[in-house]
Amino acid sequence: MTVARCVPLLALALAAAAPAAGADIWVTITAPREGEYAIGEVEIAAEVVARAEVAEVEFALDGRVVGTLVQPPYRLRVDLGGQSIAHRLAVTARDAEGGQATAEVSTLPPPIAADFEVELRQLYVSVSRDGERVLDLNGADFTITDEGVEQPLVTFARGDIPFTAVLLIDASGSMFGDKIRAATAGAATFIAGMKALDQAQVLVFSDQLLVRTPITDAKEILAAGLGGTEARGGTALTDSLFVALQLLEERQGRRVVILLSDGIDTHSVVDMEQASALARTSSALVYWIRFARDADNPFDDGGVTMTSAWRSSQEYGRQIELLTRAVRESGGEIIPIRRADEIAPVFLRILDELRSQYVLGYYPDDRRGDGRWHRVRVKVDAPGAEARAPRGYVDD
Amino acid sequence: MALLHRRLERSYSARSQGPLAAHARTLAVDAAERLGRLQPGNDFSAPLMVAVAVDLAQANAGATARELLERTLRLEPDCEPALLALGFSLERAAEHQQAAATYGRLVELRPDHHEGRLRLALNLIRTGRRPEGEAGLRGLLGAGTPTWVATLAAQELVRLLIAEERLEDAGEAARAALLRTPGDQRQWILLASILHSQGRRPEVLEALRALPAASRGVAPRARYSEWPDLGAAASQSRLGELARGAESRLAAALVEIGR
Structure with a gap:
């Protein structure tokens, strides 16, 4: 009082x-x-x-x-x-x-000299030093280059910015047993840690979309979406990622996709080319909690030997390559895991990262609206600190 | 002898006695093949060889399985299960040209073989023969086609039209398919992807909001990637019957030799 x-x-x-x-x-x-x-x-x-x-x-x-x-x-x-x-x-x-x-x-809207609309470009940036988050930086500590040209920072923010997240959980046969139980428990941990203005959606998929909650801040609705999930059937990862990115397009603010899967798509109808192109035009951060499919040779994408009636091993390899690129370009992260008990800590780590991101805003000085890919680099001027940020955007 | 060794092979396999199982398999197949040559058209040589080939393929011995299926077809060129199994095995190995040729022979023999026609169309598309593939898919959309084949044919037709950037045609085909099978999630997602490519954002969301709940049972795309139904259950039961009869005759023959 x-x-x-x-x-x-x-x-x-x-x-x-x-x-x-x-x-x-x-x-x-x-x-x-x-x-x-x-x-x-x-x-x-x-x-x-x-x-x-x-x-x-x-x-x-x-x-x-x-x-x-x-x-x-x-x-x-x-x-x-x-x-x-x-x-x-x-x-x-x-x-x-x-x-x-x-x-x-x-x-008031910032004054714009050009005769076409210029959108503020916002970059969500994670900064860490020796695996620990760095939270005490100021705008002056960052340098942004867009196509190699340094850009003046227009807005700067730090900390707890509300987000909308899609939790995309693979419930195909390869996730049977401990994996799916740990996956739903990990997602539930993430939901429990959401704050009042955060929103999320749960999408559980196999070769079909099994569960789709609304985008909501109601934790009980989200948790209900995770209940009773059984792992069976094939994997339509690309289709589900496409749906998640499309649904997020409606939302303002920070948008996040957290995908938990081994990454081998067997039954999608949407090409990964299209889904990764959509990820490029979307400004969503994509995290991929990547479960090792083969314990002996866990993440050797060059060595994908799987074939099916739908895809050759080369096509499987190409899919993983495109997904990997989409995640890295978004500013998200691929987090490899080998055991089910690693899932919940990883979800919490992502939540922690989202709570401690910097938001850098600038007006690109070379906007043409020609659909071209702009390479963006963010450097941080702090000893030993590393910044992870989106690697570019489509100028549309 | 063939049936006896086939039983032994299965028994060794179940006990993880690999080398013994492999030896019994070789003896079973050789005996079946020899009998096939002596009595062309007998009712168990080809089924036995196909059954062994499918087991091999499912144990990731695809090349050996294909070799055995080719031997079966040399014995019985019109053996439909062998053609379907060989086509599928080739398809899985991304040998689409040869798979199309094999399915082509099957469809020539059995023009009403819907699964064979679907697989032929898809392999033609993968070898670049798109107009033939498209015609094949369109021919499977009518009444009389099993639902899973028609659903998949419609999905693949839309995917082909998207790949050829015929987005108007693709949209039309997707909508027509959804009138027939409104519960097909994949087709709704395809429609959303077409609308996305056309820049029709509000309609994309409309299509995604209309996504039906997941259906029960095996999805058509999953069924396509599993081994086709070769009438294996029926032929296995027939082989069992034959084996029981053959074993008693073999026992009697051995007794006779002993005397």
Whole structure:
């Protein structure tokens, strides 16, 4: 609770404060400020002063509630999207006695000189040193090059940015037994660790899509999607990845696909060329928890010897190569595992990584909209630190 | 003798006695082949050789299996199970040219062999003979074709049209297929992929939202990649009957020789 004697002093300082009738609660938006340029990920910061206990503080973007906090600090990270347009931000504070106050600010689209729309390009970057996350960097520590040309950083954020994740779980016959049990338990661990504004979808597949939950923040719905999963049948990995990426296209903000599979597709109808091209145009981060199929020769893709009526061993090898490239280009990671008990810690590791990513925004200075692949490099100026970021994007 | 050694082979295999099983197999096949030459058209030489070949193929001895199936076909050129098994074995080894030729012979003998026609069409496509393959697939879409064959023919027709960048035709074929089999998840995903290529984003989502629940039973694509039904159960039971009769005759003959 904020004590009453602070009110006069703070009220003077808070120019944008909006007292309710009766003036027992005040709220002000301290960032972004009225008329400020804003695009991409931004943090809305609010200060609340109340005589009674503050019950909740609700944040709205363009009329839609995007989050509610029940204790200070009242700071919420939201995604304004990559389009250069104005936005209306509102914060409503309510106290325990029914009082409420609302503050609003409007942000402006950044000025753009070119005669075509320029989208902010956002890069989700993980930085580690000796396997540990590095969390204390600033914008000045990063250098972005786009097609070899250094780009000025326009936005910078760090930390806990909400995400939408698709958990894509292979339940084909090769996952039978301990593997599928550990896979669903690992996914459940991830779901349990999600925060209030995170959302997810569970897709369980074999040679068909077996389970598809809605994209939701309701953990009980997501967990129900994992229940009773049995491993059997072939693998339609590419089809399922295609579906996941398509469904994520609808979502704003940070989008993530976490695929758990041995990676051998036997029954898809969509070509991996198309799915990997979709991964390129999507800005989703793709993680692949890759289960070793052959314990003796676990990840030797050159040595794929499997053949079927659908594919030759070369075609299987090519598929894995394309999937590998799609994951690496997205800025995600391939995490090889050999045992079922490694799955849950890996899910937690990914969750931890998502909680500690940096978001770098810039306007590419050579946008043509010609569908060309732009190579992007992110360097970090910190001794021993390594950055993992998307390796490019399709200029469309 | 052939049937006796075939039984011995299975018994050794079950006990993981590889060399003994291999020896018994060789004796069984040689005896069956010899009898086939002496009594052409007898009702167990070819079934026995095909059954042994399928066992070998399933034990990843594809080349040996193919060799044995070719021997069977030299003995009985019109043996349908041997043609289907050889075609499948070649297909799995990515020998699509030879697989198409083998399935072609099968379809010549049995124009109503729907699975053979499907496999012929797909192998023709893989060898670049796309118009013939397309015609073959279109011929399997009508009534009278087993559901799994028709469903797969429709999926592969759409995939062929996509590969040839005939997206309008592909969309039309996918929609027509979905009228016949609305529960076919793969076909809905194909439709979404066509719409995606056409840049029709809202319709992509519509198609994906319409994805039906998973169906029960073996999916057509899984069935295609499994060994075809060669009437193995029936021929195995017939071989069993023959074996029992042959063993008693063999025992009587041995007793006679002993005297």
